[in-house]
Amino acid sequence: MSLSLLILIVLALGVAGYALARARVTAQANGDRRRLHSLIGYYGHTVFLFATVPALLLLGAWLLLQPVVIDGRVSSMLQPGDIPEGGSLSLVMSDVRRIANGLDTLVAQGQLTEAALTTLRTETADVRGQLGSVGIALGSDVQTNVLEAAKAYRGQQGTAQAVMAAVVLLASVLGLALSYKRLSPDFRARNVFESFVKALLIASSMVAVLTTFGILFSMLFESIHFFQLYPAKEFFFSLTWNPQFRGGSSLGIWPLLWGTLYVSFVALLVAVPIGLMIAIYLSEYASKRLRTFAKPAIEILAGIPTIVYGLFALITVGPFLRDYFAQPLGLGTSSSSVMTAGLVMGIMLIPFVSSLSDDIISAVPQSLRDGSFGLGATQSETIRKVVFPAALPGIVGAVLLAASRAIGETMIVVMGAGAAAKLGLNPFEAMTTITVKIVSQLTGDTEFASPETLVAFALGMMLFFFTLALNVIALIVVRKYREQYE
Amino acid sequence: MDDLRIVERDVNTHTNKITARGVDVFYGGSHAIKGVDVDILDNTVTAFIGPSGCGKSTFLRCLNRMNDTIDICRVKGEILLDGENIYNPKVDPVQLRAKVGMVFQKPNPFPKSIYDNVAYGPKIHGLTRNKAELDEVVETSLRKAAIWNEVKDRLQAPGTGLSGGQQQRLCIARAIATSPEVLLMDEPCSALDPIATAQVEELIDELRAQFSVVIVTHSMQQAARVSQRTAFFHLGNLVEYGETGQIFTAPKDPRTESYITGRIG
Structure with missing residues (x-):
């Protein structure tokens, strides 16, 4: 499931929640809006926010953390011998990612089936040539471990995407259901909505403060690095x-x-x-x-x-x-x-x-x-x-x-x-x-x-x-x- | 208004301090003051009364040319201070204002110490030769304004830290320190509580010995309490001007009577 589709579904859930909330409180109040604690729009807004914001925050956090986790797991598959003279782990990992993308493209174009992919070996097939045909040019022949790492990377990436979609949708539906369940004419929707907005405003101002600290720390660490190499007294x-x-x-x-x-x-x-x-x-x-x-x-x-x-x-x-x-x-x-x-x-x-x-x-x-x-x-x-x-x-x-x-x-x-x-x-x-x-x-x-x-x-x-x-x-x-x- | 009879009213011996003849004031297109003639006596408290927007404050501000600071304001006619026309181009409004001091509706002490507030006028006009003289002027002014005992121990404290009534008396001290000949007061008690008002009124009565005081007020009781002469303004016209007792007890003009009895205004 692609990212934009996921976001659209979450938003659609939110909008559905808005409509459902309005309908439900109207029914509960027997159509008499004066019996509601808040204006009817606030009930809709509250359910909309609970259905979308936690799910989208989760999505953002997941997207930030996923590469770190997968990289860590895949790079442990590589042996020290796979890293060429003068290169570094990060260079090999970028090769792994490119090969994984190339394999994706090959499968998508039908040049390779999923079954063929699992049995793909560097000894039996010209992997470099095949990848080259879909625009992934590699500097050298693909090594066995690297290919395996790329396959694992691809597999984990796919799994992670699916799990992410499931978790995000679950969070959205859960938020929707929980807030929907709490609705009643006495529910203080306006207060809840306003606290929610206040939290959002605080979070926005935190962005600026945290950025300042981020800048400070990034300079601090490199400065410490500098003073390890060069005497502070001289400086x-x-x-x-x-x-x-x-x-x-x-x-x-x-x-x-x-x-x-x-x-x-x-x-x-x-x-x-x-x-x-x-x-x-x-x-x-x-x-x-x-x-x-x-x-x-x-x-x-x-x-x-x-x-x-x-x-x-x-x-x-x-x-x-x-x-x-x-x-x-x-x-x-x-x-x-x-x-x-x-x-x-x-x-x-x-x-x-x-x-x-x-x-x-x-x-x-x-x-x-x-x-x-x-x-x-x-x-x-x-x-x-x-x-x-x-x-x-x-x-x-x-x-x-x-x-x-x-x-x-x-x-x-x-x-x-x-x-x-x-x-x-x-x-x-x-x-x-x-x-x-x-x-x-x-x-x-x-x-x-x-x-x-x-x-x-x-x-x-x-x-x-x-x-x-x-x-x-x-x-x-x-x-x-x-x-x-x- | 029984106290009207108690107040001493010996105004006959006094000479004219300010003489206004045919004064017209225009704010842009509107005609705010229409042909006002008035004689303000020396050592007398003169009250200007009238409903809001009748032009009494505007006329007061003509007397020391404070209206000059408003771009769209034009003044016609003549106002004589000791026989000299203050609207003569040769007269420097700055020097005029040193002679005709002003106290405003809202207390406006400068954001400086109490001492510096009072010393401001003497300093800019070079009235004192040394620090000792300046100290003396500050003390005398604060004493005359009946605030000395309250502030003598904290002359270096900021003037803005005083209470509203104290601030207004500080502003009066500040105006007295320049030793003006006329003191204009634009509703000096409107921002004060009754106790502070009473203090300021008592002060005005004492100031009469040295200056000619002109006071604009919305309170007819106040006009009756503090003034010897009263002018009633209505819609930009000076309707009636005379001794305070006469204005309040036997007004000649029906409009004055209506205002005093509360039917207009």
């Missing part, structure tokens, strides 16, 4: 970043961390003042008409892909800064520089600061402004001394959002600041950031299990902790200095 305290293909690299985080901070700092130096001034102008001074036009126009900046900003940095801003500032001042001859990346990134971040801060400033109650005006304060005094302090917590939040964007930005840095890991103060020199190096280390030619590749995870981990720390600090600052209105 945290070495001041040089110099990966080598043949080992013996120095992988100190400081040049990268410094580059990240330096570029982000320049970016925030551009984005925060400009963004805040835009926000203050838009929320306090600009006319309504100008605001409805200007705000979306500024937000367009946020929609430009970062690679386009990168191009802008590479071909316009970089050469401009080099020709008019760096060279005349004798500070450098590189068009890739911290300044280039920082400036362009700052422009990218302006809407993040301005748009959020604008909303936050506009949310400060008018009564506070009136109170200040009523005391003879000018508009700018009111903004500086009343509105801005009241909006500060939200504004810090907006700046933080911009900061974490800046720290995580990759494309603009690659094209604007270059890829040279350096510790330096000159903003017209090329430097690089953690994110850029994560990309270049992971996409390099080195083996995955080498410290040169795995360092990417340790770097990612540091980035994660770094932004986390930033958020915690900001929370503390905000809590200490906020001036809370209502």
Whole structure:
């Protein structure tokens, strides 16, 4: 039974349950709907949910677990001698799966009967040739054990599918029957339905939380792997970043961390003042008409892909800064520089600061402004001394959002600041950031299990902790200095 | 309304503080105030009464040009403060508002400490030379607003943490601290309980010694209790203006009589 057919049957059961439930409670209440505890639809919905959701959840879990279980059982049939020199168990297992699929196709096309299949031997038949005729090209002749494993795989897969269909249908019918049996005019269908929906909502929010933990753990394990291969002391305290293909690299985080901070700092130096001034102008001074036009126009900046900003940095801003500032001042001859990346990134971040801060400033109650005006304060005094302090917590939040964007930005840095890991103060020199190096280390030619590749995870981990720390600090600052209105 | 006879009503010696002549206010297309003439006396509490939407708050906000902050609002006619037209383009509304303070319907303390709330006005106008003087102004203002004893031990606590009545008295202290000449109050007791209302009313009576106070109120008892002169507004017109006792006991206009006896409004 195919998967889609199974899902359709379960859904059909659900719909049938809906209709049955309505009919049953209507009959029980002698057609008088006022005698029902809930609206009639809730009885139908409840039975529908009990008939479908548990069965579909079971189906999903089964599909996730089935390959793991079958692979484990089949791979135990293979001998160590079946694995060719330089290969691995997983490669042989993928061959097993392909052969099993090929056998399926052969049976389906009638080239092979089920009876012939059980007696099929590599010694007596050209299995490789037959499989090749249905599009399964194999690198070498099929070995006896592998063929047997493939047959077993095919058999178990078939059995598992049948069992799965039976179990899922049973769950569906059981859910339907049990909930149908409980129906009566006094059954609190609305409450049951609403708790069910609430559980569904909780489960959805858990998806996001669990994903965060999943990301954290996947990085954590690879980072531990990295620190087993490379001394942690070197990683945290070495001041040089110099990966080598043949080992013996120095992988100190400081040049990268410094580059990240330096570029982000320049970016925030551009984005925060400009963004805040835009926000203050838009929320306090600009006319309504100008605001409805200007705000979306500024937000367009946020929609430009970062690679386009990168191009802008590479071909316009970089050469401009080099020709008019760096060279005349004798500070450098590189068009890739911290300044280039920082400036362009700052422009990218302006809407993040301005748009959020604008909303936050506009949310400060008018009564506070009136109170200040009523005391003879000018508009700018009111903004500086009343509105801005009241909006500060939200504004810090907006700046933080911009900061974490800046720290995580990759494309603009690659094209604007270059890829040279350096510790330096000159903003017209090329430097690089953690994110850029994560990309270049992971996409390099080195083996995955080498410290040169795995360092990417340790770097990612540091980035994660770094932004986390930033958020915690900001929370503390905000809590200490906020001036809370209502 | 027996207490009407108890309240002292020696208003004859006072001079005009604010003189309004032919004031019209428009909100977009609607004509909110129609040709109002009124004389507000020094060291007097003047009450504006009338049904909701009659324009009394709007007219009050004309007196310190708070209506300037509303885009669609236009004001015509002249309002003289000590003989000078406040709608003259040469007058800076900011300086005007330092002289004509305002207390709002809903207490709106700034989200700052109690001290900073009161010190706000003196600071922005540079009224004090040093911290000691500022401390003194804050204390005097809080004392005048009858809240000093309640807050003297927690001047650094946030003003938003006070109760509603305390917040309103804090706002009055804040307005007094700028030493205005006129104090406008837009229904200052409508968000307060009876005890806090009584405190604020008592305070208004004391403030009369230093300022000219204009109060908008929905409560006729309140107008009768605190004011010496009363103006009755109806549908944007100033119907009747005179001594409080006369307005409440012998109104000349039939509309005033209907409102006071509860037939309109």
